[in-house]
Amino acid sequence: MPITILQPSLAPPPKPRNDDASDSDSEGGADLEGDIAMGRPAKRARTQDSSIMTPGEIITDDPQWMRGHGTYVIPGAQSNTILSSVAGTLAKTNKLLSVRPLRARYTPEIGDLVVGRIVEVQAKRWRVDVGGTLLAQLPLSAINLPGGIQRRRTETDELQIRTFFSEGELLVAEVQQLYNDGAAVLHTRSLKYGKLRNGVFMSVAGVGGGGGVVRARRQAFTLDISGTDEVSGSEKIDVVLGVNGYIWISKHIEGEGAAAESSGPGITRIEESVGLNVYSSQNDIIPVDTMREIARVRGVITALVENGLRVDEEMVIKGYQEAVEMAKEEPDSADTLWLGGERGKRLTNALVGR
Amino acid sequence: MSSSTLLLSPAELAYLHSSLSLTTPAPIRPDGRSPTQFRPLTAETGILPGTNGSARICFADGTEAIVGVKAEVEKTPVSPYEFVASTEGRKDHSEKKSRRKSKKAENDETSMDVDEDGDEADSAAPVKMEGSPDWVELSVEIPGLRDDDSGTVFLTSMLTEALLADGEFVKKLWINRRFHWKLYLDIILISPPLSYPLPLLSLTTHLALLATRLPRLKSEADEDPMFDDDWAAATFLYARQDSEPKATSTQSTVRAPASRPPITLLVMAVGDNIIFDPSKEELAVADSAVAVSVAEGPSSLNSSESDPDSTSTTTTKRNLHLLSVRTIDPPSRLTPPGVPNSVNATAWGTMTAATAAAAATPAGSVASTEGAAKHPDARVDETEDVVGVWKAPRGGAKFAMLGAMVAKVLERGGVADEVLDGLEGVELT
Numbered sequence: 001m002p003i004t005i006l007q008p009s010l011a012p013p014p015k016p017r018n019d020d021a022s023d024s025d026s027e028g029g030a031d032l033e034g035d036i037a038m039g040r041p042a043k044r045a046r047t048q049d050s051s052i053m054t055p056g057e058i059i060t061d062d063p064q065w066m067r068g069h070g071t072y073v074i075p076g077a078q079s080n081t082i083l084s085s086v087a088g089t090l091a092k093t094n095k096l097l098s099v100r101p102l103r104a105r106y107t108p109e110i111g112d113l114v115v116g117r118i119v120e121v122q123a124k125r126w127r128v129d130v131g132g133t134l135l136a137q138l139p140l141s142a143i144n145l146p147g148g149i150q151r152r153r154t155e156t157d158e159l160q161i162r163t164f165f166s167e168g169e170l171l172v173a174e175v176q177q178l179y180n181d182g183a184a185v186l187h188t189r190s191l192k193y194g195k196l197r198n199g200v201f202m203s204v205a206g207v208g209g210g211g212g213v214v215r216a217r218r219q220a221f222t223l224d225i226s227g228t229d230e231v232s233g234s235e236k237i238d239v240v241l242g243v244n245g246y247i248w249i250s251k252h253i254e255g256e257g258a259a260a261e262s263s264g265p266g267i268t269r270i271e272e273s274v275g276l277n278v279y280s281s282q283n284d285i286i287p288v289d290t291m292r293e294i295a296r297v298r299g300v301i302t303a304l305v306e307n308g309l310r311v312d313e314e315m316v317i318k319g320y321q322e323a324v325e326m327a328k329e330e331p332d333s334a335d336t337l338w339l340g341g342e343r344g345k346r347l348t349n350a351l352v353g354r
Numbered sequence: 355m356s357s358s359t360l361l362l363s364p365a366e367l368a369y370l371h372s373s374l375s376l377t378t379p380a381p382i383r384p385d386g387r388s389p390t391q392f393r394p395l396t397a398e399t400g401i402l403p404g405t406n407g408s409a410r411i412c413f414a415d416g417t418e419a420i421v422g423v424k425a426e427v428e429k430t431p432v433s434p435y436e437f438v439a440s441t442e443g444r445k446d447h448s449e450k451k452s453r454r455k456s457k458k459a460e461n462d463e464t465s466m467d468v469d470e471d472g473d474e475a476d477s478a479a480p481v482k483m484e485g486s487p488d489w490v491e492l493s494v495e496i497p498g499l500r501d502d503d504s505g506t507v508f509l510t511s512m513l514t515e516a517l518l519a520d521g522e523f524v525k526k527l528w529i530n531r532r533f534h535w536k537l538y539l540d541i542i543l544i545s546p547p548l549s550y551p552l553p554l555l556s557l558t559t560h561l562a563l564l565a566t567r568l569p570r571l572k573s574e575a576d577e578d579p580m581f582d583d584d585w586a587a588a589t590f591l592y593a594r595q596d597s598e599p600k601a602t603s604t605q606s607t608v609r610a611p612a613s614r615p616p617i618t619l620l621v622m623a624v625g626d627n628i629i630f631d632p633s634k635e636e637l638a639v640a641d642s643a644v645a646v647s648v649a650e651g652p653s654s655l656n657s658s659e660s661d662p663d664s665t666s667t668t669t670t671k672r673n674l675h676l677l678s679v680r681t682i683d684p685p686s687r688l689t690p691p692g693v694p695n696s697v698n699a700t701a702w703g704t705m706t707a708a709t710a711a712a713a714a715t716p717a718g719s720v721a722s723t724e725g726a727a728k729h730p731d732a733r734v735d736e737t738e739d740v741v742g743v744w745k746a747p748r749g750g751a752k753f754a755m756l757g758a759m760v761a762k763v764l765e766r767g768g769v770a771d772e773v774l775d776g777l778e779g780v781e782l783t
Contacts, residue, residue: 003392003769003776008412117361163698168361168690197365200384281364281692283372283742291373291382299386306414337386340414341394 004341053084053099060097068098103206106131106244108184112175113219115196115242116186118165123158126165128173131205131244134183138165138173142187144194146278164279170196172220172240172248192220194278198286199238199250202298204305206245212305213241216312222252223317225293235290237297239316247311249297251286295337296323303344309352322350362638364692368744371639375625384635390762390769392631395557399565400783407566407591411558415633418545419554421562427529427579428489428536485524485534490517492539494555496547509552512680513541513559516616516647519677523615526591530576535568549634550682552645556618557777563615565782566591594782616649616677617773621759622684623751628762630769640684642751646763647677648770672771674764681751692744 053059059071063080067073070086084090088101108114108130116136120127127135140153143164165171173186173193188194204212213219220240236252300319304311323339326347330336339347362370373382381389394414402408405422412418494510495501517523527535541559543551567588569581582588592614622632622640629636637643650672739745751759763770 003773004394005776005780006394006396007781008396008398008410117363119361163693166690169363170366195365196363198369199366200369201362201366202384280695280698281368281743282695282698282740283365283368285741286369286372288376288378288382291376295373295382295384295386298384302385336388337382338388338391339386 006341051090052087052102053090054087055085057084058082059084059090059099064095065097066095068093068096070099070101071097105133106205107182108132108136108175108178108244110175110178112184112215112243113172113240114175114184114186114244115170115172115201115240115246115248116244117201117246118167118169118171121162121165121167123161124153126161128171128186130184130186130242131203131246132182132184134181136175136184136186138171138186138188140164142176142185142189144189144191144278165195169281170201170248172196172242195281196240196248196250197281198253198283199248200294200298202247202249202301204245204247204301204311207305213243213245213247213311215243216241218313219243221313221317223297223320225290235287235293237290237293239297239313241311241313241316247301249294249301251284251290251294253284292337296320296327296339299323299337299339299344300347303339303347304351306340306344307348309348315351319347319351322347326350362635362689364690364744366635367639367686367689368692368742370635371624371744372742374629374636374639375627377626381624381627381629383629383633385633389627389629392773393633397557397561397777397780398783399561399780406568407562407564409558409561409565411554411561413549413554415548416545417543417548417551417554419541419543419551419558421542421555421558422540423562423566424538424540425527425535425566425568426538427533430532430534432532485521485527487518487524489524489527489534490514490537490539492517493541495540495542496551497543498546509555512552512618512645512647512678513556515678515680516556516618516649517559519616519647520649520675522613522649529571529579530573532576533579537566539563549632550620550637550643552618552682553620553631556616556647557773560615560617561777561780564590564592564777564780590782614650614774614778616647617770617777618645618647619763619770619773620645620682621763623755623759628755628759638685638689640686641747642755643682643684644751644756644759645680645682646760647679648674648763649677650674650774672766672774674766674770676760676764679756679760681756684747687746687748689744689746691746692742694740694743696740 059065059082061079061081065080065082067082068091070084070088071082072085073080073082082097084099086099086101086104088099091098091100106114114130114136116128116130116138118126118138119129119135124140126138126140128138130136140157140161145151145157171188171194173188174190175184176187177185179185206212219242220238223237223239225235225237238248238250238252240248240250242248297316297320300323301311301316304315304319309315326343327336370384373384376382383389385393387393396412396414397409399407399409401410401420402422404424406425407423408421410418410420492510492514493501494506494513496503496506496509499506527537529535539559539562541555543555567585567590569583569585570587570589571579572582573580619630620632620643622629622637622643624636624639624641632640632643762768765771
């Protein structure tokens, strides 16, 4: 069936949030909880409206309330009117009023693992799209030189800045520093970071309401694929879940990539590492089975996002195993990779045990 | 025309291209669809109360379009010559005139002839109905693009072309010798163009036209037209075969022997694979892309008679014909090429000899570039294809490939057939 046409349905009402996040500091990033600290145990009284506030809507004019994230007061006006500045649900924490946006851009924090795309090359730095309100910057001094050589960046390096990264290229990096305006400075000074190849990119940025990528202990991991034969059984897939909602799924290469074990050579012995193809844009030969499984992982993540589930290591691995099982159970041995629509719902229902 | 630029890295492009050009067992699309599978879509009609017909289609990736069709009665300009001419003579002359007028819209002279013959054979009306391309006005709006942007203009002309190509559509707008309906189609993409919007706009237009109803004519012959105030009695522009016997009044059955508005499908080729409904990333690695417009032709006489039986009989007898084919400049031509490792100054492979020098002197990386240039394979790698390195496709679509793409669209029980079936299943409100 090449085409499925669905009847329009009403959007489901925003679910009241249950505080069962795996670790208490997992908010922020693309799941947009901001500083409301919803992960904490509900010691304080907190009520929540399920209705949606729109930007400019008056929340209250009662002077007892304080304004929090997502709200504003009209400056100069003597009234105590608090208005919503975003579209989202109202959250009250004691006397603090805040509006949690339905969708918003990524707010960087120091230490975040992000996947970014170069959009601009300047004399001494790159501007990187990380899905935030502002472009992040990556200074030339914050990258590893090929071979891990430690030296000052010279004019020669500035002249050949495009041989390291050029427009459109993807990289995985860490947020090193934040400016006052919220712009991030990135660095790739680790073997785990650098240019991305051998895989596919997908973006689940800006998904609110508990879906999307959440900050977790591990943002990058390796997945064993369940190939059909012995040969492909040894293949692995790397998944990099950028906190900003940008995701990279690629073929695993021993000792390379963000998911590599941290027991590798340290920063002092960086030049001793072998097989490092840091700035290559040439793909290796990828077996067909690996390509299929990469597409399947991508489908799993899409299904998770479409059905409002969080995207983290546990969910992706469980979802992938479930998807493989589903494919095996298919009556026709077509082994379809398509995980949208009804199949995606079935997959996520099986995951959350509904 | 190239659709809006999409930034992709050479490594991504190389991966996409290699996975899409796999032939055994099938190309692997990034979202796991089969080559002929469309993105699931949500469709509804009758969303705009102020229009004669409207539709909204939303793709799963979030692109969404609405189309409103409005009709007004307009006086047909009549040349003074036609008043003095006899009925016979008038008929011939006006026929010629309409041909001259719609010359640009006519692609297929032979099919036009067949249409007219068929019409004369089964129509009981004493006067010949004919239309002019001016009776339809179509406007496309894409957010972020100006009205006179080449992309918008191209989309508008492609959709208009499909509508007017076989001259069947404007015939439906004929009221009598002195009046006709003028149809305004407003096609609006309400989401940012996340993928090339042509198929979405075309499907939405198709659905809106299916849902379009015109007030029932009360007057007769050539008097000033009078219409029934009752909207419930309005007739569908494209007569529905199954649902309401009320809608298929005598007038509309005569007018429309089971014809349907055209649809335009976007088809792309990567390697030897033909892929339907490409997403933006897929289009970015296309070797060639083609927009194919098809319409359900005026089916043969016995099929129009057997219409009321069931929908299945009409499906088997669906008579698709080609209206137009347009090649679309795929954005892949503008993508930056990848750098093979053998000529890449920063790749590990060529650094071995120069590493020590690079560590010692600041100019070391220049030395390594020279080293790479001396490499015997380097020159070859810069010009030839290297496995795993992206290179933008050159040249146009191959003839055999174009033919294969068109054939795949027109195939009986193929994609166009299924899409038409799917759209037919949408409830009209």
